[in-house]
Amino acid sequence: MAAVAYPSAPHTVSMSEPASAALPFAFAQIKGAVCLVQLTDPSGSSSPLMYSDVRVFRHEFITIFRYSHCTSVHPSDFQVLELLDGCCTAYEEDKGTVCLAREVMARMQRLASVGGGATAPHHAISHIPGSRSSRVARIH
Numbered sequence: 001m002a003a004v005a006y007p008s009a010p011h012t013v014s015m016s017e018p019a020s021a022a023l024p025f026a027f028a029q030i031k032g033a034v035c036l037v038q039l040t041d042p043s044g045s046s047s048p049l050m051y052s053d054v055r056v057f058r059h060e061f062i063t064i065f066r067y068s069h070c071t072s073v074h075p076s077d078f079q080v081l082e083l084l085d086g087c088c089t090a091y092e093e094d095k096g097t098v099c100l101a102r103e104v105m106a107r108m109q110r111l112a113s114v115g116g117g118a119t120a121p122h123h124a125i126s127h128i129p130g131s132r133s134s135r136v137a138r139i140h
Helices: 102-114
Strands: 003-005 012-014 025-030 033-039 052-061 064-073 078-083 089-092 097-100 123-127 134-138
Touching: 025 052, 025 102, 033 097, 033 102, 078 102, 097 102
Parallel strands: none
Antiparallel strands: 003 012, 025 033, 025 078, 033 052, 052 064, 064 097, 089 097, 123 134
């Protein structure tokens, strides 16, 4: 673990894990459904054979998304469709909410209607009791 100390700063900043506010947001397809995710490995250094950890956000209201859960997805079930520019997202980490610009939201709706039959961005991974697998389900 590396640490950077600034002489004028009263504290030490740890460089072991990037702040989640600095991690990029993206539209991704998880098992056929288009979701808003926050990538935990923005460098893409993970192997195509390794699971990727992503933070999934569920649609809450108009352009507002709320943190739902963190999940590991197999590369065959996960595809990044579009990385979002930081100026198009407003992330309030303490509240767990992300606001998207309206034009970005419109792009997500188009991706959802075109990609894999998923309609609207109301998707999250739900676990079926008694099952070892997970599936994508609509949240109403």
